[in-house]
Amino acid sequence: MFDLDLWREIVSALKKNRLRSFMTAFGVFWGIFMLVIMSGAGKALENGVLDGVKAFATNSAFFWTERTSVPYEGFQRGRRWNYETSDIDYIRDNVKEVEYLSPRLFGNNQTGNNTIRGERTGAFNVFGDYPDYFKIDRWTPAQGRLINEIDLLQERKVCNIGERVAEVMFDKDENPIGQYLKISGVYFQVVGVIHAETRINIGGGKKEETIIIPFTTMRKAYNFGNRVYFFSVTSKPGTKVSDLEEKLKTLLKDRHKIAPEDQQAIGSFNIEKEFVKFSALFLGIQGLTWIVGIGTLLAGVIGVSNIMLVIIKERTQEIGIQRAIGATPATVIKHIVAESVFLTVMAGYIGLSLGVGVLEILNQILLKGGDELFFRNPEINLTMALSALAVLVVAGIIAGLIPAKRAVSIKPIDAIRDEG
Amino acid sequence: MIRLNNIHKSYEMGSSSLHVLKGIDLHIEQGDFVSIMGSSGSGKSTLLNILGMLDNYDNGTYHLSGNLIANMSEKKAAKLRNEMVGFVFQSFNLISFKNAMENVALPLYYKGVPRKKRNLIALEYLDKLGLKEWANHMPNEMSGGQKQRVAIARALISQPKIILADEPTGALDSANSYEVMDILREINDDGITVIIVTHEHDIAAMTSQIIRLNDGRIHEIIRNGELKQFQKEYIHGLETA
Numbered sequence: 001m002f003d004l005d006l007w008r009e010i011v012s013a014l015k016k017n018r019l020r021s022f023m024t025a026f027g028v029f030w031g032i033f034m035l036v037i038m039s040g041a042g043k044a045l046e047n048g049v050l051d052g053v054k055a056f057a058t059n060s061a062f063f064w065t066e067r068t069s070v071p072y073e074g075f076q077r078g079r080r081w082n083y084e085t086s087d088i089d090y091i092r093d094n095v096k097e098v099e100y101l102s103p104r105l106f107g108n109n110q111t112g113n114n115t116i117r118g119e120r121t122g123a124f125n126v127f128g129d130y131p132d133y134f135k136i137d138r139w140t141p142a143q144g145r146l147i148n149e150i151d152l153l154q155e156r157k158v159c160n161i162g163e164r165v166a167e168v169m170f171d172k173d174e175n176p177i178g179q180y181l182k183i184s185g186v187y188f189q190v191v192g193v194i195h196a197e198t199r200i201n202i203g204g205g206k207k208e209e210t211i212i213i214p215f216t217t218m219r220k221a222y223n224f225g226n227r228v229y230f231f232s233v234t235s236k237p238g239t240k241v242s243d244l245e246e247k248l249k250t251l252l253k254d255r256h257k258i259a260p261e262d263q264q265a266i267g268s269f270n271i272e273k274e275f276v277k278f279s280a281l282f283l284g285i286q287g288l289t290w291i292v293g294i295g296t297l298l299a300g301v302i303g304v305s306n307i308m309l310v311i312i313k314e315r316t317q318e319i320g321i322q323r324a325i326g327a328t329p330a331t332v333i334k335h336i337v338a339e340s341v342f343l344t345v346m347a348g349y350i351g352l353s354l355g356v357g358v359l360e361i362l363n364q365i366l367l368k369g370g371d372e373l374f375f376r377n378p379e380i381n382l383t384m385a386l387s388a389l390a391v392l393v394v395a396g397i398i399a400g401l402i403p404a405k406r407a408v409s410i411k412p413i414d415a416i417r418d419e420g
Numbered sequence: 421m422i423r424l425n426n427i428h429k430s431y432e433m434g435s436s437s438l439h440v441l442k443g444i445d446l447h448i449e450q451g452d453f454v455s456i457m458g459s460s461g462s463g464k465s466t467l468l469n470i471l472g473m474l475d476n477y478d479n480g481t482y483h484l485s486g487n488l489i490a491n492m493s494e495k496k497a498a499k500l501r502n503e504m505v506g507f508v509f510q511s512f513n514l515i516s517f518k519n520a521m522e523n524v525a526l527p528l529y530y531k532g533v534p535r536k537k538r539n540l541i542a543l544e545y546l547d548k549l550g551l552k553e554w555a556n557h558m559p560n561e562m563s564g565g566q567k568q569r570v571a572i573a574r575a576l577i578s579q580p581k582i583i584l585a586d587e588p589t590g591a592l593d594s595a596n597s598y599e600v601m602d603i604l605r606e607i608n609d610d611g612i613t614v615i616i617v618t619h620e621h622d623i624a625a626m627t628s629q630i631i632r633l634n635d636g637r638i639h640e641i642i643r644n645g646e647l648k649q650f651q652k653e654y655i656h657g658l659e660t661a
Contacts, residue, residue: 016517326502326530
């Protein structure tokens with residue numbers, strides 16, 4: 001039952017003892033505030049990192065070549081080698097676990113400005129890719145379209161350009177679609193301005209400064225022969241990409257006369273492994289947040305208890321008088337507990353609100369920071385907030401009950417005499 | 421009204437026990453104005469605490485308005501205290517963060533009287549004691565005499581049958597002391613039993629009955645008629661001193 005008089009008494013008692021109330025409340029406030037901030041920051045880091053990678057196929061693996069480290073079948077160690085287009089066909093035909101496969105060629109960007117349009121020049125990263133690549137590392141067209149199978153089949157001289165490329169090579173009010181860029185001496189028609197959905201970067205350079213042309217066109221236009229510098233695969237559902245990675249490595253070593261024990265010749269990594277690492281990292285961060293947060297909260301509650309105990313000592317006389325003029329022990333306990341719960345809950349609520357408010361302000365600032373930040377959308381979930389509040393109420397009751405019991409155990413007359 | 425029969429009380433002081441009251445037989449009628457005197461350690465405050473149900477006694481019987489007061493639960497004692505007894509203390513014991521009116525109204529709060537009503541009643545009592553314009557002042561803004569009057573108003577508000585005053589003038593100068601005693605006498609004239617503990621002879625002389633305690637026993641009871649004799653003795657004592 002709501003007892004207005006009781007609350008009036010409590011609020012007036014708290015108001016008249018401002019410093020004491022403030023000190024008590026501050027411990028709890030600080031505890032929950034820190035819990036919210038830390039948990040929100042942890043979540044923001046997680047969101048930031050995962051946002052940058054979540055569009056990336058987690059079942060993907062990447063392969064490149066390094067110099068051999070073991071002599072084998074008459075070849076000396078230190079041999080340079082490349083994958084070949086026949087490898088791609090062979091894998092497509094014979095390895096059933098492969099879902100998407102996209103070979104890649106790296107264009108020449110050593111000579112500085114490799115892209116020219118009229119008076120404008122720029123140095124960009126040029127890749128020759130299959131359309132399947134967009135399914136592994138997601139890109140979406142901001143304007144125009146992505147490179148497709150027909151471009152590849154007909155070896156069309158078309159290109160997709162990153163947003164930064166469009167900025168540098170075209171005026172703001174110019175439509176890049178249908179325009180031509182001279183890339184390392186060959187003209188390509190722009191068919192799409194593309195936006196990277198992830199910030200995982202394969203092959204170096206900024207993603208906004210990327211130009212992608214059809215693999216087949218690149219091979220022919222720049223004389224790459226049957227070389228393949230790099231390729232990406234994804235595994236079919238139900239197959240672990242780590243297993244596929246090993247299988248492909250063994251197969252490729254066999255096809256290129258590389259010693260089976262050579263650990264160096266094939267460079268590769270798979271995203272799955274990185275994701276497992278990430279997940280563990282965030283689990284760790286969250287665990288730490290909770291441990292530290294609960295610790296802080298506990299310190300706050302103990303602080304409240306402590307202060308309450310001191311207050312009771314200070315208030316012994318007051319309680320004695322109240323009992324002399326007719327307050328029952330139950331009334332006294334009710335008052336003290338209600339005071340304590342009121343304080344902790346109010347403080348907790350303020351801490352919670354302020355914490356969420358600070359996170360929201362942070363969020364607004366971060367939103368202005370753009371895509372580059374590895375820290376975004378700080379938030380805490382409702383369950384956590386509510387359970388923290390529940391902990392506070394229980395803590396408030398305990399923090400009030402212990403000193404209240406003590407206060408009542410003192411005989412009113414001793415309490416009054418305390419002062420003299 | 422109050423009937424004490426062979427009351428014993430001792431305090432545990434660590435390992436030893438201190439026998440404070442050694443068999444008190446006392447009979448106080450409704451409307452009496454009684455003072456309890458005695459040197460320090462004679463047990464006068466202990467007796468007052470037992471009368472006020474603030475403390476238990478070990479042996480004997482205590483009847484208050486025909487009820488036996490023994491081994492009561494705190495709750496029941498608190499209720500009875502609230503209904504029957506008003507306390508006035510030497511150090512006033514007002515609650516420092518409540519103003520005069522709120523202090524006076526407090527006993528009614530424990531009785532469950534709504535705020536508006538109890539504050540109104542409190543104002544009435546403050547008015548009776550000439551403190552109406554001080555109703556919104558905090559205790560630390562008032563003089564000792566004013567504080568004691570607030571405390572008396574607080575003791576009166578629950579319309580008790582008995583006022584128990586522990587050295588009510590102990591912290592006051594003589595002008596204020598006499599004023600407080602006048603108030604207590606007026607209360608007594610309304611039919612409320614007033615029992616005060618004091619060590620001041622002139623204060624005790626204003627009451628109608630003096631109970632002298634000595635070493636836990638009643639040494640003598642000086643009644644109305646004999647009081648003049650007591651006063652004479654007291655004045656004589658002063659003259660020879």
